[in-house]
Amino acid sequence: MANTIAAQASPEKRLFISLLTRDIPLIAAFLDMLDNSINAAVETYAARLETAKDYMTVFQDETLCPSVDIRLNITAEKVEITDSASGISAETAAHHVFKFGRGANETHASDRLSVYGIGLKRAMFKLGNEIVMRSDHKDGGFDLNLNVSEWAKETRQPWTFTISPRKPAKPEKCGTSIIVTDLYDEVMRRVADGVFEGQLREVIAKTYAYYLAKFVNIFVNDRLVVGTNLQIGSNHASEALIYDDVTCAITAGIGLPEGGQFRDKSSGWFVFCNGRAVISADKTPLTGWGGGGAGLPIFQPKHRPFLGTVFFVSKNAEHLPWTTTKSGINEDSALWQSTKRQMIAVGRIVVTFLDGRYTDEGTEVPSKDIQEATGDGVSVLSASVSQKRSFVTPKAATASSTTKIQYEAKVEDVKRIANYLKRSSMSGSDVGRHTFNHFLRNEVGEK
Amino acid sequence: MDILKFGGDCGLPIDRYRYVGMGANRFYDFLLLHKYLGISTMTSLEHDPEMFKRAVFNVPYGFIEVQEKSAAAFVGEDSGEAPSIYWLDYDGGIGPNVTGDISSFSAKLKVGDFCFVTVFGGPPRVLDQQNDNGRLIWLQDNLGDLAGDLLIEDVERSNFPNAVHKLLIAAFRNAFAPRRDGIFVPLLQVEYSDSTPMVTVGGAFLTLGQAIQYRSNLKRTLPFLNTTDAVMYQIRSLHLTERERALFDRAVTSTSRKRVEKNTLNKLGFRSAEIAAYKDLVRYLPRYVETIV
Numbered sequence: 001m002a003n004t005i006a007a008q009a010s011p012e013k014r015l016f017i018s019l020l021t022r023d024i025p026l027i028a029a030f031l032d033m034l035d036n037s038i039n040a041a042v043e044t045y046a047a048r049l050e051t052a053k054d055y056m057t058v059f060q061d062e063t064l065c066p067s068v069d070i071r072l073n074i075t076a077e078k079v080e081i082t083d084s085a086s087g088i089s090a091e092t093a094a095h096h097v098f099k100f101g102r103g104a105n106e107t108h109a110s111d112r113l114s115v116y117g118i119g120l121k122r123a124m125f126k127l128g129n130e131i132v133m134r135s136d137h138k139d140g141g142f143d144l145n146l147n148v149s150e151w152a153k154e155t156r157q158p159w160t161f162t163i164s165p166r167k168p169a170k171p172e173k174c175g176t177s178i179i180v181t182d183l184y185d186e187v188m189r190r191v192a193d194g195v196f197e198g199q200l201r202e203v204i205a206k207t208y209a210y211y212l213a214k215f216v217n218i219f220v221n222d223r224l225v226v227g228t229n230l231q232i233g234s235n236h237a238s239e240a241l242i243y244d245d246v247t248c249a250i251t252a253g254i255g256l257p258e259g260g261q262f263r264d265k266s267s268g269w270f271v272f273c274n275g276r277a278v279i280s281a282d283k284t285p286l287t288g289w290g291g292g293g294a295g296l297p298i299f300q301p302k303h304r305p306f307l308g309t310v311f312f313v314s315k316n317a318e319h320l321p322w323t324t325t326k327s328g329i330n331e332d333s334a335l336w337q338s339t340k341r342q343m344i345a346v347g348r349i350v351v352t353f354l355d356g357r358y359t360d361e362g363t364e365v366p367s368k369d370i371q372e373a374t375g376d377g378v379s380v381l382s383a384s385v386s387q388k389r390s391f392v393t394p395k396a397a398t399a400s401s402t403t404k405i406q407y408e409a410k411v412e413d414v415k416r417i418a419n420y421l422k423r424s425s426m427s428g429s430d431v432g433r434h435t436f437n438h439f440l441r442n443e444v445g446e447k
Numbered sequence: 448m449d450i451l452k453f454g455g456d457c458g459l460p461i462d463r464y465r466y467v468g469m470g471a472n473r474f475y476d477f478l479l480l481h482k483y484l485g486i487s488t489m490t491s492l493e494h495d496p497e498m499f500k501r502a503v504f505n506v507p508y509g510f511i512e513v514q515e516k517s518a519a520a521f522v523g524e525d526s527g528e529a530p531s532i533y534w535l536d537y538d539g540g541i542g543p544n545v546t547g548d549i550s551s552f553s554a555k556l557k558v559g560d561f562c563f564v565t566v567f568g569g570p571p572r573v574l575d576q577q578n579d580n581g582r583l584i585w586l587q588d589n590l591g592d593l594a595g596d597l598l599i600e601d602v603e604r605s606n607f608p609n610a611v612h613k614l615l616i617a618a619f620r621n622a623f624a625p626r627r628d629g630i631f632v633p634l635l636q637v638e639y640s641d642s643t644p645m646v647t648v649g650g651a652f653l654t655l656g657q658a659i660q661y662r663s664n665l666k667r668t669l670p671f672l673n674t675t676d677a678v679m680y681q682i683r684s685l686h687l688t689e690r691e692r693a694l695f696d697r698a699v700t701s702t703s704r705k706r707v708e709k710n711t712l713n714k715l716g717f718r719s720a721e722i723a724a725y726k727d728l729v730r731y732l733p734r735y736v737e738t739i740v
Contacts, residue, residue, distance in 0.1 A: 194620025198595020259577070259584035 013152040013159070016100075020118065021126040026190050027203055028327045029126040032119035033081050033178065034070060034218065035276070035326065038208065039113040040085035040176070041068035041216050046110035052240070052249045052313045052384065055210070055275055059381055064214050071219045074200075076192045079127050082177040083216075087137035090165040093144075098161045112274045115317040116324050124148075129182040136169035136176075201225050210275035210381060230266060231256045232307050232383045233374030237346045237391040243335050246314040249384040250339070252347040253391060254354075254374040255307035262304040262370070269308040269343065270380065271329060273320040279329060286329060288344040295344050296351050303354050305370045308347050310339060311384040349391045405436070448483050449731065450634050450672075451532065451561065453664045457657040459559050462486060465527060468534040469493065469518075470511070472501040476534060477511055488529060492516050519544070522551045532561040534649075540571030541611045543589050546618040553622035556652045558629040563649025564615055568608035568638055579603055586610065593617045608638045608646050612679040615648035623652065632658045632674055634665065639682035646679070671727045683724045691715070692734075699726035 024032070042049065048058055058064060070083045088097055102117040124131050129148045135141040142163040151161070183191075190196055201220050205212070205228045212218060212227030219225070236253025255266050269287035271279045283289050283299035287308075290298040297303075312320050312335075321329050321336040329336055353373065373394040409428065417435065418426040426434070440446075454461040462485035470477050470491035480486045487510050493499045494517040502513045514521060518535050533552055537545055545566055552562050574582045582602040586594040593614050601610040616633060623631035634650040653661060662674045671680050687695060691712075698708035699722060712722060725732075 189624050192620065193624030194617035195592040195595055198597075198617070199592050202595055259581040261584070261588075263584065263588060265587075 010157070013154075017125050017148070017152060020100075020122045024122060024126060024325045025327070026126065026187060026196075027200055028325045029123040030072065030074075030200060031203065031207060031326065032123040034072070034204065034208070035113040036120045037068070037070045037081065037083035037085055037176065038211050038216055038276075039111055040083065040087070041070075042112055042211070043086060043110045045215070046112060046315070049112060049274070050313070050315045052247045052311050055311070055313055056382060056384070058214060059210065059379075061214070066212070066215055066217045068216045069219065070216055071222070073221055074191050074197065076188045077181065077183065079180045079183065079187075079191075080177065082175060084175040086171075087141050087169065087174040087176055088135040089137040089139045090142040090163065091139065092137075093135065093142045093163055098163075100159075111317055112315075113276055113317065113326075115320075115322070115326070118324065119326075124178065124180060126184075127187055128180040128184055130180065132179045132181075134166070134177050136166060136174050138168055138171060138174060140168045141166040141174075141176075197221060206280050207277045209277065210272070230270065230307070230309075230380040231377035232309070232380050233376070234378050235373060235375040235392055236383055236389070237349060238383065238387070238389050239342055239346050240388060241339070241342060243338065244319070245316055246312055246319050246335060248313075248335075248339055249311040250308070250343055250346050251311075251380065251383045252306070252308040252343070252350045253383070254305045254350065254370060256374065256377045257305075257371065264304060267304045267306055268299065269310065269347075271310045271312070272384075273312045273322045273326070274314070274317055276326065278322050278326060286331060288340055288347070291344070296347055297355070302357065303351060305354060305374075306347070306350055307380070308343065308350075309380045309384050310343060311381070312339075349393065353391070353393050405432070407432075448479060449669065450665065451480075451484055453661055453668075454561075454651075456664055457653070457660045459530070459657070461532075463530070464488070465490070465529040465531045466534070467492065467521070467525075467531060469536040470502065470506075470513075472498060472505045474505065474507050474511065476536075478507060480532075481508060486532075490514060490521075492518055492521050494520075518548045519551060522548070522555055525555065530557065530559050532563075534563045534565070536565045537567070540567040540569060540574075541586075541590075541614055542571055542573075546590055546593055546614065549615070549618040550622045553619070553626070553631075553652075558652055558654055559657070561634075561649065561651045562619075563635060563647060565645055565647040566611060566615070568611050568640070568644030568646040570602075570604065570607050582607075586614070590614060593621065608644050609679070611646045612636060612638065612648060613677065615646065616677040619648065619650065626652070629654055630658055632661055633677075634661070634672070634674055636673065636677070636679045637682055638679055640684055648679075650674070682728065683721065685721060685725060691717075695722070695725045696729065698722060699729050 021029075045058065048054055068083060068085045070081065073080045096117075098121065100118055100121060124146075125148060131144065131146040131148065133144040133146075142165055144161055144163045146161055197220060201223070204218055204220065204225045208216070208218065209227035209229070212225065217224060232251065233254045233256065236251055238249065238251040241248040241250070255262060257263075258266065265281050268281040268283040268289075269279070270277060270281065271287075279286070283303075285291060285295070288295040290296070314320050319335075321333040321339075323330055354370075357370065409432075414428050414431050415424075417431050418424050421434065451461055464486055465488040466477065466480050466486050467490045468476050471493070474491065477489055477491065481489070487508075489508070489511040491502060491506070491511055491513045493502045493513060493515060496515065499513065499515040506513055516524075533556075535545075535548055535552070545564065549562070549564060556562055570577070570582055574585055577585060579599055579602050583594075583597060583599055586597060586602065596613055596617065597610055600606060601613060616636065619631060619633065629652045631652050632650045633648065636648050638644060638646050651657075651661065665672055665674055673680070685695075694708050694712055698712055701708065709722060
């Protein structure tokens with residue numbers, strides 16, 4: 001029998017931390033921290049949140065309103081997140097919370113947004129070197145003081161964090177706080193770049209619209225974030241699907257214009273996993289756009305009224321098709337591939353209707369024309385889990401009694417006319433309209 | 448002027464700087480900068496062909512070069528090595544052209560350079576017919592993430608200077624965020640009004656040492672200007688007569704405990720806030736006179 005040698009294959013902490021944090025954007029890291037707090041906030045409602053229909057029933061429960069506050073305070077020196085949820089017990093912290101990944105047989109029936117068991121650690125490692133975490137729980141919480149660079153130098157196996165138990169807390173005192181200081185240079189620069197806070201607030205509003213409505217209040221630098229209220233016309237198509245323990249509701253229709261326009265940020269596909277938006281306003285091949293004959297066409301401005309949603313729900317969050325950062329879809333998952341085909345089928349009738357509005361006068365569709373086909377607005381969340389229905393293509397409108405006239409004219413000549421009329425601020429189209437009316441009145445004569 | 452003067456204390460030879468502004472046909476800023484700071488390398492940008500002819504005709508000093516260019520065209524072609532002060536004084540309101548220029552100029556700014564932007568404080572003309580929601584949507588759609596911090600109350604017509612200020616300061620911060628050779632210090636964030644509201648935001652790109660020195664000097668002499676946070680100072684228009692002004696001067700500079708002047712001002716209807724505002728600016732308020740030529 002040949003001799004064997006055990007070759008070293010254990011991970012280096014430094015490489016591990018680098019791999020873990022390199023591919024997650026800073027905003028997604030903050031969302032990971034929020035996921036943790038929201039997951040704790042909905043723990044007691046988990047039994048009511050098992051299917052897409054359950055999510056809707058809870059959403060429509062008027063007795064339910066946010067009961068947990070999550071406060072995120074961010075400066076160039078310090079990041080602090082606190083929540084008033086039920087906290088983490090020392091027991092849970094010792095055996096589960098700080099493990100990188102979950103054991104093969106480890107299940108947490110009440111988890112909805114906690115999936116892979118790496119988000120919190122990855123977020124903390126992404127931000128800075130000094131981490132202070134404190135949690136108060138009814139069975140006794142814990143304190144953690146972690147210097148990441150010192151921890152990375154330790155070679156002892158297995159990897160551990162040193163925590164100190166805390167006494168049991170009264171329910172009103174429970175909750176968790178994490179303070180990260182000695183922030184990394186790239187983090188300090190990013191949070192002070194003048195746009196970060198606004199971006200974060202907008203992403204939170206979109207990502208957690210469902211949870212902001214019913215479970216949590218989130219404050220960023222003391223300002224309450226209001227969830228995005230996406231609305232879809234009541235004339236929409238929807239389809240419900242079940243894949244093992246995952247339920248899925250697909251909806252496609254026409255969004256509602258804002259300020260008289262269909263906005264780019266409110267159009268395309270929105271995908272939710274357990275109530276959390278994973279991708280928003282997607283118009284790429286990921287969701288079937290630009291797929292040629294087998295998919296939807298390349299997204300163009302005329303498609304801007306299109307709004308589609310996909311609502312995946314499972315009590316086993318790992319069965320959902322989200323990536324580990326929860327800011328993307330695992331394109332190769334069998335679940336996603338099946339769903340994508342259904343999305344294309346459901347969305348095609350709406351896209352075909354919008355394509356039919358294309359005229360020689362441009363790809364921008366007049367919003368008034370589209371609104372007639374839309375119907376009243378309903379929340380995308382309620383539309384997502386409504387019964388199977390089809391989009392009703394409106395009958396083609398009768399031919400318009402007006403047409404557009406466009407022609408080139410020298411700027412100097414347009415100015416001369418405006419000056420002649422003693423209205424130097426007239427635009428080119430004003431001058432065109434005036435001269436047309438003048439000719440109609442004086443040369444052709446009124447009807 | 449006073450803000451630029453502090454440059455000398457921080458080792459910046461302001462009199463050898465180049466000034467790039469938008470002097471139109473009157474060149475007020477050019478006259479002051481030459482007269483009080485000794486700057487004699489100057490460029491005025493004028494994109495309007497009609498106004499360009501008048502600008503060339505009215506140019507007050509031979510060393511002012513008038514270029515028929517927009518700010519964007521200038522910054523794209525400029526290869527000047529001299530330390531510079533840029534003052535982009537726009538005719539219109541806030542828009543992607545303004546924030547785009549801030550981004551372009553910031554990429555060119557060297558350590559020690561200054562950049563200021565002045566725009567109309569009200570809604571730009573394209574938003575004349577829009578309500579609050581329409582204005583907010585337009586700003587979000589056209590200025591993207593820079594508008595991420597705007598609230599609906601910021602874009603109310605009466606509050607619009609606040610929206611302009613938030614957008615300008617976000618544009619400056621965002622533009623300089625990737626730079627590692629210095630830090631951007633906002634030296635001036637003010638709103639003022641004669642007939643229309645105007646907002647000016649700007650500052651200097653400095654080394655850490657210069658930034659500390661500059662902030663310290665400004666805190667001592669112009670304490671109402673915030674050089675760290677996004678806080679705009681509103682310069683009040685007091686519209687005073689010469690007699691009232693003399694009373695204000697005595698009221699805010701008197702060391703006596705007697706409050707005769709303040710009481711008189713109160714009786715005339717001036718409030719404490721106006722007296723406090725005058726005190727901030729007593730050294731800097733211009734004096735207007737009427738002359739017949």
